[in-house]
Amino acid sequence: QVQLLESGPGLVKPSQTLSLTCIVSGGSISSGSYYWSWIRQPAGKELQWIGRIHTSGNTNYNPSLKSRLTISLDTSKNQFSVSLRSVTAADTAVYFCARYLVAGYYFDSWGQGTLVTVSS
């Protein structure tokens, strides 16, 4: 049973960089069967898929965030990460990492989520 766990600072100052890591256990991040993804949810609002990465190196970023976003994979540590630069209060949200099944076209496993607040 795969498990995903987000880690990173819960408070980031405006204009700085938000960085989170998702540690994957019970499954290999090198599997070609999945896209490893980040999704965020501002309080009381809908889910937004911000980006994903495949072990092949293929990445897709939400166009609204593309200029500020980097998602990377560390196969040696079985984890993947997200960096969002120049954050504002609008980036305050619960950030989830999740596994997207390539053949099934859906998220089959999620992390518990971590709240990141952008505030001075």
Add this chain to the structure above:
Amino acid sequence: DIFMTQSPSSLSASVGDRVTIICRASERISTFLNWYQQKPGKAPKVVIHAASSLPSGVPSRFSGSGSGTHFTLTISSLQPEDYATYYCQQSYSTLGAFGPGTKVEIK
């Protein structure tokens, strides 16, 4: 971009009631449509994928239907553990959008 809408935005229902939630896509997406259940403070969990497929472990009272632009999620007999917010999500295009959600509350 493909946009998703849901109706109603919230509903109140009693245990044992039949509940139906509607999701519409702004363009045709075949059956590339998933439904997720999210409880407060928790991550979403898939309850239907590919419009009508039931994942292993999800109770059979959940069912989905539809194709193209119109989809429904039905809970045949609402149980206490089903009170949650339900989101549809299209997987036809890359980084497929989620709908705004439907909150199912206790009547």
